[in-house]
Amino acid sequence: MLTRAYQHSLNGSSRPQGRPLLEVDDVSLRFGGVKALTDVSFTITQGDVHAIIGPNGAGKSSLLNCISGIYHPQEGQIRLHTGGGEDEEGRSVPEGQHLLTQLPPYKVARLGVARSFQNIELFAHLSVLENLMLGRHIHMKHSVLASMLWFGPARRQEIEHRHLVEEVIDLLQLQAHRNQPVGSLAYGIQKRVELGRALCIQPTLLLLDEPMAGMNAEEKEDMARYVLDVHELAGVSVVLIEHDMNVVMDISDRVSVLDFGRLIADGTPDEVKADPAVIEAYLGADRHAAELVERAAEGQEAAHG
Amino acid sequence: MAATATGIHHRSYESELRLRATRAEYFRLALMGVLLVVLPFVLDNYWLSIANTILIAVIGAVGLNILVGYTGQISLGQGGFLAVGAYTSAILTERYDVPVLFAVVAAVIATAVIGTFFGLPGLRLKGLYLAIATLASQVIIEFVVRRDPGGLLTEGLGYIDVARLNIFGWQVERATFEQQWYLVLAIITVVAVVAARNLFRTGLGRSFMAVRDQDIAAEAIGVNLTRAKLTAFAVSSGYVGLAGALIAHYTEIVSWERFTLDVSITYLAMIIVGGLGSVAGAVYGAIFMSLLPVLIRTAAQQWGDAVPVLKDQLPAVQNALFGAVIIAFLIFEPRGLARLWQRAKDYVRYWPFRY
Numbered sequence: 001m002l003t004r005a006y007q008h009s010l011n012g013s014s015r016p017q018g019r020p021l022l023e024v025d026d027v028s029l030r031f032g033g034v035k036a037l038t039d040v041s042f043t044i045t046q047g048d049v050h051a052i053i054g055p056n057g058a059g060k061s062s063l064l065n066c067i068s069g070i071y072h073p074q075e076g077q078i079r080l081h082t083g084g085g086e087d088e089e090g091r092s093v094p095e096g097q098h099l100l101t102q103l104p105p106y107k108v109a110r111l112g113v114a115r116s117f118q119n120i121e122l123f124a125h126l127s128v129l130e131n132l133m134l135g136r137h138i139h140m141k142h143s144v145l146a147s148m149l150w151f152g153p154a155r156r157q158e159i160e161h162r163h164l165v166e167e168v169i170d171l172l173q174l175q176a177h178r179n180q181p182v183g184s185l186a187y188g189i190q191k192r193v194e195l196g197r198a199l200c201i202q203p204t205l206l207l208l209d210e211p212m213a214g215m216n217a218e219e220k221e222d223m224a225r226y227v228l229d230v231h232e233l234a235g236v237s238v239v240l241i242e243h244d245m246n247v248v249m250d251i252s253d254r255v256s257v258l259d260f261g262r263l264i265a266d267g268t269p270d271e272v273k274a275d276p277a278v279i280e281a282y283l284g285a286d287r288h289a290a291e292l293v294e295r296a297a298e299g300q301e302a303a304h305g
Numbered sequence: 306m307a308a309t310a311t312g313i314h315h316r317s318y319e320s321e322l323r324l325r326a327t328r329a330e331y332f333r334l335a336l337m338g339v340l341l342v343v344l345p346f347v348l349d350n351y352w353l354s355i356a357n358t359i360l361i362a363v364i365g366a367v368g369l370n371i372l373v374g375y376t377g378q379i380s381l382g383q384g385g386f387l388a389v390g391a392y393t394s395a396i397l398t399e400r401y402d403v404p405v406l407f408a409v410v411a412a413v414i415a416t417a418v419i420g421t422f423f424g425l426p427g428l429r430l431k432g433l434y435l436a437i438a439t440l441a442s443q444v445i446i447e448f449v450v451r452r453d454p455g456g457l458l459t460e461g462l463g464y465i466d467v468a469r470l471n472i473f474g475w476q477v478e479r480a481t482f483e484q485q486w487y488l489v490l491a492i493i494t495v496v497a498v499v500a501a502r503n504l505f506r507t508g509l510g511r512s513f514m515a516v517r518d519q520d521i522a523a524e525a526i527g528v529n530l531t532r533a534k535l536t537a538f539a540v541s542s543g544y545v546g547l548a549g550a551l552i553a554h555y556t557e558i559v560s561w562e563r564f565t566l567d568v569s570i571t572y573l574a575m576i577i578v579g580g581l582g583s584v585a586g587a588v589y590g591a592i593f594m595s596l597l598p599v600l601i602r603t604a605a606q607q608w609g610d611a612v613p614v615l616k617d618q619l620p621a622v623q624n625a626l627f628g629a630v631i632i633a634f635l636i637f638e639p640r641g642l643a644r645l646w647q648r649a650k651d652y653v654r655y656w657p658f659r660y
Binding site: 117121124133148150 | 318319322500501503504506507508509510511512514515517518519521522523524525526527528529530536539540582
């Protein structure tokens with residue numbers, strides 16, 4: 001199949017690889033008497049796929065909502081670091097720091113923090129193309145008179161941003177659905193469109209809330225491939241909430257584990273897998289039984305290996 | 306999904322972004338243009354006056370659809386905003402001798418500002434609650450223009466007489482009143498409709514629709530909800546203000562009876578029947594709902610002797626049919642005349658296949 005050469009970088013971050021990108025610092029979130037998050041701290045590094053896992057109700061989505069400004073935690077800070085590297089044209093960008101904790105969602109989005117939602121939140125009556133073009137919203141100028149005039153700046157702008165949108169369509173193989181209303185598409189494709197819309201922002205950080213929920217094994221594999229493409233080809237740092245442990249352990253560089261609103265582990269997939277607190281959270285309080293299970297699993301692996 | 310003719314292969318985004326692509330579409334457009342030009346020469350003054358009222362209604366309906374159909378903010382304040390436009394323009398021309406052109410522009414701006422102010426509840430309220438809040442704006446504005454505190458608006462007369470239209474020396478004559486007005490209104494309406502159509506193929510219009518479909522997601526991609534909603538209120542009210550100012554100068558009299566809640570509901574009916582979230586729908590709806598009472602009246606004159614109820618109870622029959630039409634559309638085609646037209650086009654395109 002013929003594809004265009006990608007001309008645009010989808011990665012909006014000018015942080016050098018391996019430098020801290022987002023710092024979650026002692027964040028606590030309460031809804032009345034319910035503690036959704038308690039003293040959560042961890043750091044997301046530029047260039048990582050960072051998974052957040054935990055049992056249902058552990059506070060994963062709440063944490064994501066705190067980062068993207070939908071919830072404002074009562075305590076703690078979330079800081080986004082920018083700059084320190086070079087931008088697309090090779091100019092060096094001075095380092096900067098933004099406190100996300102008090103910003104409204106649209107301002108967080110303007111810093112390039114893009115996200116997808118657990119339950120698809122697309123603009124159902126608009127076409128795939130329009131949904132993706134909306135991902136370009138923060139990069140466009142919006143004047144009532146120019147829009148109504150159409151010829152001139154408005155049209156030029158539409159065409160200019162269309163080029164990047166088409167690259168995202170190519171990357172995610174949405175060509176066949178370009179002009180279809182999103183509401184009429186299959187679930188798996190809608191999930192992909194949502195990923196695409198977030199990508200069109202040229203994110204500094206991409207937050208994906210269960211991008212593979214409700215998919216069969218094949219669709220999951222596809223989606224994992226797209227996420228890896230986004231990460232490896234486009235170089236975007238990704239925060240991923242996911243329940244499927246195989247996927248998480250396969251594609252992430254770092255894993256944070258939440259349980260009852262507390263961070264119980266944070267490390268590489270292998271470290272986390274071996275962490276007794278994680279085993280306890282996932283397999284129950286009976287540590288001894290958990291160890292037996294673990295040992296049995298290792299034995300099996302060794303036997304098959 | 307709308308049918309697209311096969312064999313259209315756009316070679317550039319410019320050509321894809323055009324509103325019309327096929328020869329049939331250009332042909333229909335030309336037909337419409339010819340119709341618009343020929344109309345004043347074939348219609349008599351009575352029907353031309355109806356055409357003129359329709360043209361003004363089209364502007365108002367398109368404006369309302371920008372707010373209700375595209376941005377999802379229900380408004381019952383249409384009548385009030387029409388009043389703001391009408392009174393502003395009338396007072397400026399009659400009392401302050403402002404040239405009509407500037408007065409109309411001022412009316413548009415004034416209505417946009419007041420519409421934005423009354424749109425503020427829209428930042429907190431949705432759906433029915435917003436409908437009630439905008440109903441308040443209707444009631445407040447209607448109350449003010451009706452009571453006319455201190456004779457500020459009408460100097461105690463209760464109405465404002467507006468002079469015959471005179472645009473920088475181009476005077477509308479009594480003999481050719483309707484024809485000349487038709488010319489003015491047709492130009493303004495076409496410009497207004499095309500501008501609205503343009504708005505919704507750019508990022509700004511898309512952000513309105515994003516607010517309608519999913520406001521949380523809209524915010525998460527960087528749409529400033531406050532700004533988007535207030536801009537929608539401003540643009541929509543601007544259109545309505547323009548319609549109001551044109552009503553003032555066309556009818557040459559401004560009084561509160563023209564701007565009651567009934568008017569708001571009629572306009573809402575226009576966009577529901579025409580098609581929410583469609584510029585063309587607003588146009589069809591305005592035409593349809595303006596013609597409906599006229600056609601019923603004509604029918605009553607024609608067959609009034611055979612069916613006396615038509616003649617005796619004309620207003621009641623009109624109201625009943627008005628309601629019946631709205632209910633019929635809500636049940637059978639909630640997306641209105643625009644959708645019906647689309648389906649008719651699809652039927653022809655796919656024939657002899659069903660889809």
